[in-house]
Amino acid sequence: MKRIDLHPLPVRVWHWINATSFIVLIVTGVQIRYRELVNIMEFRNAVDIHNDFGFILIGNFFIWLLFYLFSGKIKLYIPELNPKKLIAGSINQAKFYGYGIFMGDPNPHHPMPDDKFNPMQKTAYLAIMVLLIPAQIITGLLLWDVKLFQKWTTLAGGLKIVDSVHVFLFLFFTSFMFVHIYLATLGHTPFAHIKAMFTGYEELEEERHH
Amino acid sequence: MLKNSVVQNALHMPRLNRRGLPGITGYGSFMEGVLKKSEGIECRGLNSVWALLLGPLLGMLYVVFLPLVFLLFVLMVLPGMVMAKSETVELQGDSQICMGCHVSHGMTKKFKNNEEISISVDAKQLVASVHSFLGCTDCHQGISMGDHPSGREFKSREDFVASTAKACRSCHSDETLMKKRMHYQAITQAKAPPCVECHGSHDVKRVAQWKPSLDGNQYCLTCHKKNLLSSANGGKESRTVNEAQLKHSVHNNHKCLDCHSSFSKEKHPIGHFANRRSQSIAFSDACKRCHADKFKMVEGSIHFSMLKSGNLNAPVCTDCHGFHNVSPKATYETLSGVPCKNCHKEVFSAYMESVHGKAKFSGHNNAPICSSCHRAHDIKVTALTGKIKSACLGCHKNAEDLHRKWLPNTALHLDNISCAVCHSPDAGRGIYLRLVNKDTGEPFTEEQIKKLLGKNYNDFNGKMSPHGGIDDTALYNIVGRLNKKGADARVTFLGRMEVGKGIDAHQLTFKQKAIRECDRCHSANSDFFKNVTVAIIKADGKSVRFSAKQEVLGSLFAILPVNQFYVLGSTRLKLLDFVGVLMVMGGAAVPLVHLTIRKLTAPIRKRRKEGHK
Structure with missing residues (x-):
């Protein structure tokens, strides 16, 4: 079985810190917002933990950003710049997830260290890392100390809008988690990708044609 | 020679005197006669010697002694004669008989209530009075030798005086009396002082005879310390001044006219004020003359605004300070002396049960009372403002730091939630949405809205009171409509959590009992968000309040008009x-x-x- 070094250590560390933070932030977020429905912990503790992990997530984001910028690996996230090719590639990938995978077709994309993400992953992850996570970080900061950032909040359209954006993204990320974890099980074995995220090495299924 | 002759002739005066004293006009011929006779004395021998000795003695008798006796007679006897004549002549009718006993000193009479009065009468006073021509029974009617009040009983001195004074009216007719204002109430009021209170009894005089000689306050108090009712407003208002109160007031060195400046010995304007209330209001000007600084503060107060807007029951100086019993400042800061409780009874009761009231009651004099938080003269509307928070923090200086230890976003909480919301745990609470200028944060007042909308204001106002309360679209339209009016009218609603009523705000309890549980607010089940009120602040600081639906807090339409009010968990967008x-x-x-x-x-x-x- 062929093994490729797909996930460098900083990426793995970043990923699992991110994953833990996401889960903690989602759980505490639900506890803060839906106090009358969920009662896992005290509101006050939920707020404190949410704030703490928010800052962990911020720090972690910069680990990701610096690693990818300085290693030059940021290009992994840059999708095909030719729109025709991008659309064609995306449709091809979507066809696989929506049809081919059921029929036993091979995945049109093979993750390689210099081409880790398929066209759909590239666009989605780029949007998440460059737009959604920063937006969540910024709105989270504005809500963390409302008085301190009052001017910015007002500029952004008011506390209610800032909070709505934060909550919308929280709901998106919650929803994303289901899809993300499910997709992670679509390796050649259900735990292949997940294992790779711990070890760094992705085991490639031997090609049928080989 | 001539000198000797005169002396000698003078010694012979007794003989001449037997013929009667010569008139002054005959003095010349009298002297000539003396000279002639003196020539004959030298010729009479021994008789002449006796005459020579006796003459000067008799002369002394006539010239010195008799005039002296006459003078003493005049000085001593005549006055007695005059008096005897007066007593017998001036005391009228049966008075002689009455005075037979009542002239004696030390006669007293006891009434049913054990009050004792002297019934001795000074006859001199009586005859010097304007009633010297009256007999005793002219006034003491119903008394005679046969029916003397030794067996009669009066309840009290007052009863006796009132009964006796009725006699005055048998001469002084009601019609005559009614013409004089001061006598009007004597006729019309049951509790008016009897005539004798002002005029005296046996020494009755015209008031004008003695009153002008009185000085200063005593001149006024002559009448006003008596049970006096105003003839204005149906004669129901007391014009009695409690002299003792006046003496104990901080104004005890003032003259009546210092405040009552439109009055003087010459001027006593009547009917100047429609009633006591309008007098009290007008009298603020008198206070202002000395206390201009305090009055300036009052002019900015909610009480003054109420007055200006036509509420004549709004308190003025005298309502809090009294008038003739103005006390030192400290008096108004005691539980018994604080005047606020006269109007704000329920709030004061709540205060008495509060941590502050209890502390004050148990002797902690520095515990706050009304004016400590609301101030004394420049009392402003405190609801929906941060003013009271400043007052709280004025004493509880470390409050913000203490809250910071456990309350995230401390400043935000303290800015938007009044202290009482948590520190009066049993209070009713609500959310108040205040219309403010988006740029300045200052209230956008009703007056500004009126100015902007002009005649459309009524239509606007109508939309503020729909059945069931203002809904989200109405709130959106209000802000939208005003924002269209230009840059000066960029408005938004700011939310604030407040206690429901003034009483709630005064039920402050010990801090151990204050609300600390975040869940009380930060849950969709919280009761604190059920009452939503839209408040438009008026220029005087008061507010016009409109009930709003609870849904406005979590509605998409309200994101823009209420964009700065958001409470985690409680006001989330549905x-x-x-x-x-x-x-x-x-x-x-x-x-x-x-x-x-x-x-x-x-x-x-x-x-x-x-x-x-």
């Missing part, structure tokens, strides 16, 4: 929750559906795989 459920369900459905299809299509893949093999 739409976002709905979208969230869809998103999460969608996210969860993707793996489930995909997995299901994979399971269903597994045979296809199996066949293909086998086919390849």
Whole structure:
């Protein structure tokens, strides 16, 4: 079985810190917002933990950003710049997830260290890392100390809008988690990708044609 | 020679005197006669010697002694004669008989209530009075030798005086008396002082005879210390001044006219004020003359605004300070002396049960009382403002630091929630949405709205009071409509959590009992968000309040008009929750559906795989 070094250590560390933070932030977020429905912990503790992990997530984001910028690996996230090719590639990938995978077709994309993400992953992850996570970080900061950032909040359209954006993204990320974890099980074995995220090495299924 | 002759002739005066004293006009011939006779004395021998000795003695008798006796007679006897004549002549009718006893000193009479009065009468006073021509029974009617009040009983001195004074009216007719204002109430009021209170009894005089000689306050108090009712306003208002109160007031060195400046010995304007209330209001000007600084503060107060807007019951100086009993400042800061409780009874009762009231009651004099938080003269509207918070923090200086130890976003909480919301745990609470200028944060007042909308204001105002309260679209339209009016009218609603009533704000309790549980607010089940009120502040600081639906706090339409009020968990957007459920369900459905299809299509893949093999 062929093994490729797909996930460098900083990426793995970043990923699992991110994953833990996401889960903690989602759980505490639900506890803060839906106090009358969920009662896992005290509101006050939920707020404190949410704030703490928010800052962990911020720090972690910069680990990701610096690693990818300085290693030059940021290009992994840059999708095909030719729109025709991008659309064609995306449709091809979507066809696989929506049809081919059921029929036993091979995945049109093979993750390689210099081409880790398929066209759909590239666009989605780029949007998440460059737009959604920063937006969540910024709105989270504005809500963390409302008085301190009052001017910015007002500029952004008011506390209610800032909070709505934060909550919308929280709901998106919650929803994303289901899809993300499910997709992670679509390796050649259900735990292949997940294992790779711990070890760094992705085991490639031997090609049928080989 | 001539000198000797005169002396000698003078010694012979007795003889001449037997013929009667010569008139002054005959003095010349009298002297000539003396000279002639003196020539004859030298010729009479021994008789002449006796005459020579006796003459000067008799002369002394006539010239010195008798005039002296006459003088003494005049000085001593005549006055007695005059008096005897007066007593017998001036005392009228039966008075002689009455005075036979009542002239004696030390006669007293006891009434039923054990009050004792002297019934001795000074006859001199009586005859010097304007009633010297009256007999005793002219006034003491119903008394005679046969029916003397030794057996008669009066309840009290007052009863006796009132009864006796009725006699005055038998001469002084009501019609005559009514013409004089001061006598009007004597006729019309049952409790008016009897005539003798002002005029005296046996020494009755015209008031004008003695009153002008009185000085300063005594001049006024002559009448006003008596049970005096105003003839104005149906004669129901007391004009009695409690002299003792006046003496104990901080104004005890003032003259009546210092405040009552439109009065003087010459001027006593009547009917100047429609009633006591209008007098009290007008009298603020008198206070202002000395206390201009305090009055300036009052002019900025809510009480003054109320007065200006036509509420004549709004308190003025005298309502709090009294008038003739103005006390030192400290008096008004005691539980017994604080004047606020006269109007704000329920609030004061709540205060008495509060941590502050209890502390004050138990002797902690520095515990706050009304004016400590609300100030004394420049009392402003405190609801929906941060003013009271400043007052709290004025004493509880470390409050913000103490809250910071456990309360996230401390400043935000302290800015938007009044202290009483948590520190009066049993209070009713609500959310107040205040219309403010978006740029300055200052209240956008009703007056500004009126100015902007002009005649459309009524239509606007009508929309503020729909049945069931203002809803989200109405709130959106209000802000939208005003924002269209230009840059000066960029408005928004700021939210604030307040206690429901003034009473609630005064039920402050010990801090151990204050609300600390975040869940009390930060839960959709919280009761604190059920009452929503839209408040438009008026120029004087008061507010016009309109009930709003609770939904406005969590409505999409309210995102823009109420964009700065958001409470975690409690005022969340309902739409976002709905979208969230869809998103999460969608996210969860993707793996489930995909997995299901994979399971269903597994045979296809199996066949293909086998086919390849």
